[in-house]
Amino acid sequence: MDLPRRYKFGLLWTAGLLVFALVPLLMTSRYQMNLAGHILVWGLFAVSFNMLWGVTGMLSFGQALYYGIGAYSVGLLVTRVGAAWFFPALGIGLATAALISLLVGLLVIRMTGVYFTMLTLAFAQLAYQVTLKWRDLTGGDDGIQGIIPPGLLADKTFYYYVVLAVVFVSIWVLKRMAYSPFGLVLRCIQQNPERVRFIGRSVRMNQLRIYVISSLFAAAAGALMAGMDSSIHPDMLYWTTSGEVILMSVLGGINRFFGPFIGAIVLILLEDVIGAKTEFWPIVIGSVILVIVILFPRGVVGEAQHLWSRFRGDSSQRSPA
Amino acid sequence: MNALLRVEQLRKAFGGLKVTDEVSFSIQPQEIAAIIGPNGAGKTTLFNQITGQLPPDGGRIRFEEVDLVGRSPQDIVRLGIGRSFQIASIFPDESVRDNLLAACLSRLNQTRRLWRPYTSHLQAGEEAMAILASLGLESQANRPAYELAHGDQKLLDIGIALALRPKLLLMDEPTAGMSPEERQRTRTLIKKLWEEYRLTLVFIEHDMDMVFGIAERIFVLNHGRLIAEGAPESIRANRDVITAYLGEETG
Amino acid sequence: MDFAFLATQMVSGFSLATLLFLNASGLTLIFGVGRIFNFAHGSFYMLGAYFGYQLSAVWGLPFWPAILVAGAAAGIVGSASEYLFLRRIYGRPHEGGFQILLTYCLILIFDDLVKMIWGSEYKSIAKPPGFLGAVQIGDVFIPTYNLAIIAVGLLVVLAAWWILSRTRAGRIARASAVDREILGCLGVNVPLTLTVVFGLATALGGMTGALAAPLRSVTPGAGIEIIIDSLIVVVLGGMGNFWGAWFGAILLGEVNAFAVAFVPEWSSLFSYIVMVLTLIFRPEGLFAPARIRKA
Numbered sequence: 001m002d003l004p005r006r007y008k009f010g011l012l013w014t015a016g017l018l019v020f021a022l023v024p025l026l027m028t029s030r031y032q033m034n035l036a037g038h039i040l041v042w043g044l045f046a047v048s049f050n051m052l053w054g055v056t057g058m059l060s061f062g063q064a065l066y067y068g069i070g071a072y073s074v075g076l077l078v079t080r081v082g083a084a085w086f087f088p089a090l091g092i093g094l095a096t097a098a099l100i101s102l103l104v105g106l107l108v109i110r111m112t113g114v115y116f117t118m119l120t121l122a123f124a125q126l127a128y129q130v131t132l133k134w135r136d137l138t139g140g141d142d143g144i145q146g147i148i149p150p151g152l153l154a155d156k157t158f159y160y161y162v163v164l165a166v167v168f169v170s171i172w173v174l175k176r177m178a179y180s181p182f183g184l185v186l187r188c189i190q191q192n193p194e195r196v197r198f199i200g201r202s203v204r205m206n207q208l209r210i211y212v213i214s215s216l217f218a219a220a221a222g223a224l225m226a227g228m229d230s231s232i233h234p235d236m237l238y239w240t241t242s243g244e245v246i247l248m249s250v251l252g253g254i255n256r257f258f259g260p261f262i263g264a265i266v267l268i269l270l271e272d273v274i275g276a277k278t279e280f281w282p283i284v285i286g287s288v289i290l291v292i293v294i295l296f297p298r299g300v301v302g303e304a305q306h307l308w309s310r311f312r313g314d315s316s317q318r319s320p321a
Numbered sequence: 322m323n324a325l326l327r328v329e330q331l332r333k334a335f336g337g338l339k340v341t342d343e344v345s346f347s348i349q350p351q352e353i354a355a356i357i358g359p360n361g362a363g364k365t366t367l368f369n370q371i372t373g374q375l376p377p378d379g380g381r382i383r384f385e386e387v388d389l390v391g392r393s394p395q396d397i398v399r400l401g402i403g404r405s406f407q408i409a410s411i412f413p414d415e416s417v418r419d420n421l422l423a424a425c426l427s428r429l430n431q432t433r434r435l436w437r438p439y440t441s442h443l444q445a446g447e448e449a450m451a452i453l454a455s456l457g458l459e460s461q462a463n464r465p466a467y468e469l470a471h472g473d474q475k476l477l478d479i480g481i482a483l484a485l486r487p488k489l490l491l492m493d494e495p496t497a498g499m500s501p502e503e504r505q506r507t508r509t510l511i512k513k514l515w516e517e518y519r520l521t522l523v524f525i526e527h528d529m530d531m532v533f534g535i536a537e538r539i540f541v542l543n544h545g546r547l548i549a550e551g552a553p554e555s556i557r558a559n560r561d562v563i564t565a566y567l568g569e570e571t572g
Numbered sequence: 573m574d575f576a577f578l579a580t581q582m583v584s585g586f587s588l589a590t591l592l593f594l595n596a597s598g599l600t601l602i603f604g605v606g607r608i609f610n611f612a613h614g615s616f617y618m619l620g621a622y623f624g625y626q627l628s629a630v631w632g633l634p635f636w637p638a639i640l641v642a643g644a645a646a647g648i649v650g651s652a653s654e655y656l657f658l659r660r661i662y663g664r665p666h667e668g669g670f671q672i673l674l675t676y677c678l679i680l681i682f683d684d685l686v687k688m689i690w691g692s693e694y695k696s697i698a699k700p701p702g703f704l705g706a707v708q709i710g711d712v713f714i715p716t717y718n719l720a721i722i723a724v725g726l727l728v729v730l731a732a733w734w735i736l737s738r739t740r741a742g743r744i745a746r747a748s749a750v751d752r753e754i755l756g757c758l759g760v761n762v763p764l765t766l767t768v769v770f771g772l773a774t775a776l777g778g779m780t781g782a783l784a785a786p787l788r789s790v791t792p793g794a795g796i797e798i799i800i801d802s803l804i805v806v807v808l809g810g811m812g813n814f815w816g817a818w819f820g821a822i823l824l825g826e827v828n829a830f831a832v833a834f835v836p837e838w839s840s841l842f843s844y845i846v847m848v849l850t851l852i853f854r855p856e857g858l859f860a861p862a863r864i865r866k867a
Contacts (some may be wrong), residue, residue, distance in 0.1 A: 059668050107852055114668060118807060119851040125800060126844040133837055168712060181426045181439040188412045188423050195410045198372075199424040200398040200485060201432055239800075243676050250673050254666055280688060286680030293673055294660045 004208035011080050013172075020164050024157050034228070035159050039268050040167040041225045046248040046260035047171055048217030053246070054254035055178060056210050057190030061117045062124030065104075066097045066133065066215040068237035072220030074135070074234040075144045083150035090223045090312055098212060105211040109204050128237040143233035147226050163224050171261070177213070178257050185215055186210055251292060253299025262301050323386075325350045325489055325521050327370070333545075338415035340366045341377065342545040348489070353515060353522045355532040358542035359566060362524045365407065367542065368491050372404050373397045384489065403487030407494045407525075410473040411481065413467035415492060417458055420466050420477055424484035440567075445466035452480045452507060455514060472503040476510070492524035496531060504528055508535060535555070541565065576711035587718035589825025594780040595798055596817045597732070598773030598806035603747050604812025605769045608658060609668070611675035613777050614680040615797030620646040620778025621785045621794055622686050625695045635700030638737045646778020651771030653678060658770070659763065660771045694789040697782075709770045720786050721783060723764030728776070729818060736814065810857020817860045830860065 023036040045067060052058045073093030094165040110118050131138050138144070153159050177183055188196050193203045221265055226232050235241065244267070245260070252263025270288065274281040296303045324347035334343040340363040342487040356364050369375040371382055373394040377544055382389040389397055397402075412420050425445040426432050440446070443555050453459045455474045461469060466477060475495060482490055495511065515522050515535075524534050532539060532553075539556045541549040543565040547555055556562055623642035627633045633641070647738070657678070661670040667716035703717040736742035744760055756762045781794065801810045805824050809816025824843060850858055 037715070053669060059666070059672075061672065111851070111855060113849060114811065115855045116671075117668060117732070118811075119848065121803075121846045122851060123808075126841065126848060128681055129840045129844060133841070174679075176438075177435045178439045179440075180436055180443075180579075181423075181432045181442060184415075184419065184423050184426065184439045185432045187415065191412045191414055192410060194394075195412065195481065196402055196423075197394040198398055198410070199427040199481060200395050201427050202393075206432075209384050243672065246669055246672055247676065250669060251574075254669070280684045282680040283684030283688070286677040286684070290657060290674065290677040290681070292672065293677070294657065297661075297670075298666055321547045 002080030005092040010248045017164075017168055020168075024160055030156060033157065033160055035268065035272055037163055037228050038225075039265050040163055040230065041221050042244070042248065042268060043261040043264040044167045044170050044219055045221035046245045046252075046264045047174055047257070049245040050213045050223070050249045050254060050257075050260040051174060051210055052177065053280050054184065054249060054259070055190065056186040056207065058207060058245075059210065060108075060118045060120040060211070060214075061239060061246070062122075063215065063245060064237045064239065064241035065120075065127045066218040067222035067225075067241060068124075068127060068234075069093055069097045069100065070219030070224075071226040071236050072131065072138065072144075073219075074223045074226040078149065078226075079144055081149055083154075086149045086153065086197075087285060088228065090220070093219050093223045098312075101212045101215035102208070102287065105208045105215075109184045109207045109211065110235050121242070124237060124242060124287055125239060126235055128239075131234040131237055139236065139283075141234065143231055145231040147230045147232065149227045154228065159227060161317050163228060166220070166224060170220060175257055180205070182209070199250045202246070247289065249299075250298055251289065253302035253305075255298065256301040256305065257298050259301040263299065266300060323350075324348060325385060326523075327381070328367075328371070329381040329383070330507055331370060331382065333366065333375065334378060339396075339545045341349050341370065342540070344380075344545070344547045346540055346547060346550060348519055348521060351519065352538060354524075354538045354540060355522065355536035356525045356540045356542060357527070357529075357532055359545075362542040363545040364542055365493055365550045366545075368404070368493055368525065371397075371491065372402060398485060398487075401486075401488040403485055403490045405475070405478045405482045405483035405492045405495060405498055406488070409471070409475050409478040411474055415466055415497075416463050417466055417469065418449055418453060418462040419479060421480055421484050422446060424481045425449045425452075426462070428485050448484065452484055455483075455517060455563050456480045457509070469486040472499045472507070473500065476507070477516070479511075483514065486518070487520070489521045489523065492522065494525055494527065496526065496528050501534045504531065511535065573713075577833070579709075579712040581712050581833050582826065583712070583718065584820070585826040587825075588829060589821040591780055591784050592798075592801055592805050592825055593818050593821035594725060594728060596809070597728075597814060598776040599802050600769055600778075600806045600809065600812055600817045601745070601776075603806065604814065605764045608766075608770070609671050609675070609794040610770070610773070611616045611672055611799065612653075612678035612682065612795075613675075613774070613802060614795030615679050615785075615795070616646045616650050616774040616780035616795075617798050617812050618686065618790075618792065618795035619649060619682060620781030621790045621855055622695070622781075623699075623778065624782030624785050625690070625790045629695070629697050633698075633762040639779055643775045643779025645769040645783070647775025648791075649684050650774025650778075651767050653774075654770035659766075663698030679795065686792050692792060694791050696789050697778050697785040699765055699786040704834050707833070709736040717786060724766050724783060731815065745841045777778065801843065807847050808850050808858050810859060813831070813857050813859065816857045816859040821857070822855070854865060 020040065024033045027033055044232050045063070045234060049060070049063050052060050053061075055118030073096060074086065074089040077089035104123050104157050108116055108123075111119055112272065127284065132140055134140070149159060153162060179269040185196065185201055189203055189206060196203050247262040248263035248267050250263065252261065270285060271281060274284045278284065298306055325346040328347070328440050329345050329346045332340050344367065356367070358364055366375065370377045371389065373389065374390050377390060384400055384402060387400060389400075411518070412423065415423070421432050422439065422445055425440060425448040426439065428448075429445055431442055431445060450459070450462070453462055458473060458476060461473065466474065469477065475497070475560070479492065479495060490514070492503070511522070512535050515516060516521065536553060537550065539553055540547060541556060541559070548561045548565060549559045590665055595617055595679045597611070599621045601608060602613075620642045624638055658671070661667060661674060662813070664670055699717045703720050706713040706715045707719065715844035721788050736746060744765060747754070801824065805817055805818070805820040808823055809820030811816070824846070827842050827846060828839060831842045837862055849864055
């Protein structure tokens with residue numbers, strides 16, 4: 001049943017694109033467009049994170065490091081040097097993220113399990129402290145405000161569409177990767193790393209590759225966010241930021257490629273709706289997610305697909321990336 | 322004729338316990354050899370040293386005149402040695418076909434590809450299907466591997482090793498955990514695969530029907546030492562071998 | 573750089589280390605026995621501080637009993653959390669991520685809960701009478717309360733040593749650190765053990781929070797501050813290594829104290845650098861026999 005499936009996929013893709021494209025036109029206030037923009041950026045961040053975790057089994061608790069690199073590259077260069085530096089800043093951010101993720105990656109892939117997680121956390125916290133304390137460079141706890149992208153991009157609506165385009169293309173690229181031979185190897189690494197060696201592949205090298213790739217897209221997300229919010233803050237590197245993408249991935253479903261994106265939608269909308277009703281939104285969100293996580297281990301997308309295939313009477317389900 | 326695999330004076334000890342004690346032997350191309358011995362004799366440990374999972378304390382291992390000691394498992398696999406495991410080593414959440422596809426893609430060095438879907442790599446797909454056919458698992462192609470019966474999982478394990486077109490295939494208790502009928506079928510299948518893929522086979526087994534049924538040469542290990550080697554008849558009559566096995570039961 | 577200054581730093585480092593140890597020991601205990609990473613451990617520390625505040629500053633209970641009761645109360649909340657929530661995710665694939673998530677949810681819930689009940693302003697607990705002054709040794713002034721903290725720490729260490737090495741419960745805990753599954757085969761009621769250990773560990777954390785409260789204010793953010801430091805101690809000492817946590821805490825406490833004295837701006841960096849270096853070169857902990865190596 002390959003043809004209808006690709007059809008269905010393409011349809012969902014286009015529908016999603018359309019929904020996001022129509023937001024600025026249909027919504028009455030800039031606030032909602034901003035919300036949709038946040039969903040897009042976090043969605044990209046979460047999807048790129050899940051390539052590490054859901055696909056390859058590497059639970060990194062420090063992706064905020066690269067998110068922060070992207071954000072601060074744009075933030076620093078645009079405000080200190082000039083708005084025209086927006087795109088070069090994006091490039092520099094990606095290059096820096098590539099370099100640092102390569103160095104950090106070489107160190108972290110030597111570990112597995114909780115040690116891997118702890119080390120990624122440690123590096124991110126280290127970067128957080130540096131960013132926080134180096135006031136001369138980064139403004140410290142005040143963050144940096146007034147990050148205005150150049151030219152047409154200064155218009156919020158135009159910037160939104162640029163974000164939409166970049167996020168969609170990025171997620172499309174990641175999806176191709178997930179379904180490529182490389183993606184297959186990554187899933188195999190998660191299930192049986194020894195066997196991967198015994199088909200002639202290096203587990204470490206492949207882990208390093210996906211670590212760098214995932215971090216690059218995290219940096220891209222951070223850079224986009226800097227221009228969208230026009231401000232950045234060291235909290236972007238704090239462990240709670242790394243935690244958010246873990247949260248989104250679980251909410252949406254770790255085992256489905258789009259799970260984390262859906263998780264981003266759910267979490268951000270939830271935070272928005274509940275935040276508007278009460279100042280005590282953390283306890284509501286925390287409780288809601290607690291219940292969801294306990295009752296629905298497959299996440300929103302996973303449970304939905306599970307129900308759907310049971311409804312249709314399918315006996316076996318394979319999980320794509 | 323040059324030996325395909327040459328093991329010379331291999332030594333390995335854990336603390337005071339010698340698990341491999343000056344083992345030397347060679348394997349000729351296209352032969353079928355069995356390694357037998359009581360439990361704890363060091364058979365799997367021997368395999369682990371050949372395939373690079375365990376560094377020996379001393380001695381040499383040469384495959385086609387290339388030194389194996391110090392190389393990583395993935396390098397050794399690429400040199401042409403395949404391995405199947407005592408407990409089937411497969412990718413449980415992937416389909417049976419994808420298990421083999423991963424191996425075939427690796428053989429064709431296409432696993433670095435990031436763009437085209439792995440399903441559209443036709444040559445690898447054909448190779449995977451061919452192996453599936455040899456194993457008799459075509460009907461299971463789309464099932465996730467964890468759903469397979471134990472015996473079929475062992476077959477899949479062998480299939481994955483075969484996908485790399487090894488010159489030498491090391492099989493660790495290929496019929497372990499199988500029923501007598503499955504063993505019989507597996508025995509026939511292995512013989513068939515040996516011919517079809519022009520393999521050199523070395524297998525560890527406890528199933529004596531298999532050992533005496535298809536092996537041309539038998540190596541007997543006990544307490545890490547090679548205590549006998551030769552044709553099936555001579556091994557059957559060998560007093561040391563009998564003592565080794567009987568000694569285990571009465572000791 | 574005079575001796576008095578150095579000595580004062582060392583002592584303050586020591587009492588800081590004691591607090592860190594008391595908190596981190598709970599964290600490492602849970603990890604060692606249950607393979608659970610309780611990221612919400614700091615929240616129980618915070619709850620302990622608030623319970624302590626409520627008992628001692630509001631209801632007027634004498635200080636030392638209040639600390640113990642506060643700890644026990646935090647422990648009950650901890651046991652309940654394990655029983656109601658954490659238990660549901662044991663054995664799930666990707667359990668590690670789920671642990672981080674669940675405990676993160678608990679952080680959100682507890683942080684808001686204390687705000688709802690006690691408000692967001694800083695609260696404080698007074699030092700207990702008799703411990704308000706300082707002891708003078710030469711030129712060095714050591715606040716009596718800090719000495720009390722160190723004494724409490726030593727008491728806990730002694731009690732822990734006795735329990736771990738002399739009692740059956742302690743042996744079970746040590747065995748569990750090696751293999752959770754084997755315990756079930758030995759006839760130990762594993763779920764009960766996990767709940768009890770979790771409760772004990774969070775009680776310890778809660779008591780630490782109450783103990784620390786006179787030195788720092790009682791605020792909703794207290795939990796988040798201490799969790800990372802406790803985590804570093806656990807890493808330094810070896811994850812699951814109870815005694816290692818003590819050495820790790822001393823090391824971190826002293827490093828912190830001296831760093832703050834000499835390079836106050838960058839003192840926090842040192843903690844992370846030590847953590848990174850430990851994980852890279854000795855992931856099994858600085859004080860453990862070489863056991864865990866890289867995969």
